[in-house]
Amino acid sequence: MIYEWIFLILFALSFGSFLNVLIVRVPKGESIVLPNSHCPTCKAKLKAWHNVPLISYMLLKGKCAYCKKKISFVYPVVELLTLFIFIATFIKMGFSENLIENRDAFLLSIIFSLLLTLSVIDLRYKAVPDSISLTTLTLSLFLFNIIDTFSNALLLAGGFTFLRFYVSFFLKKEAMGEGDIIIAGIIGAVLGVKLSMVAIFLSSILALPISLFLRWKRSEYETPYIPFLALALFIVFMFDDEFLYFLRLLHG
Numbered sequence: 001m002i003y004e005w006i007f008l009i010l011f012a013l014s015f016g017s018f019l020n021v022l023i024v025r026v027p028k029g030e031s032i033v034l035p036n037s038h039c040p041t042c043k044a045k046l047k048a049w050h051n052v053p054l055i056s057y058m059l060l061k062g063k064c065a066y067c068k069k070k071i072s073f074v075y076p077v078v079e080l081l082t083l084f085i086f087i088a089t090f091i092k093m094g095f096s097e098n099l100i101e102n103r104d105a106f107l108l109s110i111i112f113s114l115l116l117t118l119s120v121i122d123l124r125y126k127a128v129p130d131s132i133s134l135t136t137l138t139l140s141l142f143l144f145n146i147i148d149t150f151s152n153a154l155l156l157a158g159g160f161t162f163l164r165f166y167v168s169f170f171l172k173k174e175a176m177g178e179g180d181i182i183i184a185g186i187i188g189a190v191l192g193v194k195l196s197m198v199a200i201f202l203s204s205i206l207a208l209p210i211s212l213f214l215r216w217k218r219s220e221y222e223t224p225y226i227p228f229l230a231l232a233l234f235i236v237f238m239f240d241d242e243f244l245y246f247l248r249l250l251h252g
């Protein structure tokens with residue numbers, strides 16, 4: 001199994017580095033294939049080794065090789081978190097010797113990593129590109145048993161749409177973005193209806209202190225919601241048995 005794990009780790013690191021390309025280029029409408037990566041400050045073209053995940057950041061000490069301008073710590077963090085997501089998901093799902101059987105673990109790792117990408121973009125721009133969120137939704141529909149997964153995604157997207165109407169009716173403002181409906185569909189596909197409710201409840205608990213803090217600071221910056229939905233989805237997925245046990249206790 002050691003070779004499979006090494007392959008997975010290398011794949012996760014390169015995928016994380018691709019996600020950084022998405023984070024930099026997709027919101028600006030730039031091509032994700034061409035041209036080669038360049039420094040955003042001095043525009044100097046990067047050499048191949050400058051793109052090696054994590055290691056190049058450490059060797060360059062977090063600075064551009066040419067103009068010495070600081071490179072955001074977000075990029076190595078995205079690579080590390082992508083690695084963490086892949087390893088945790090494969091441990092949770094079990095890494096099978098029969099490679100075909102790892103389909104769901106692999107799809108889930110990709111989906112969680114794309115949600116991480118969307119979270120970073122949401123934190124930066126307060127909006128997410130439909131190209132990435134729709135790709136993630138489409139991938140999530142191929143998880144597990146496709147028919148059940150599809151209906152779970154529809155139920156959650158529908159429920160979230162109702163919730164959005166209620167919230168904007170009572171609070172007289174658009175508290176949830178349209179992008180959140182797509183994320184709700186993804187949560188439904190991954191967790192099923194029961195655990196999705198738990199995840200959405202958990203996301204609002206996670207977001208509450210941050211949004212109260214920002215209100216207290218009278219900050220102009222509004223709390224983005226997608227990072228909390230994504231984090232809650234990942235937590236509930238990792239501890240699904242514990243949450244289901246807790247739900248059974250509540251029902252008596």
Ligand SMILES: [Zn+2]
Pocket residue numbers: 039040041042043044064065066067068069
């Ligand atoms: Zn530079």
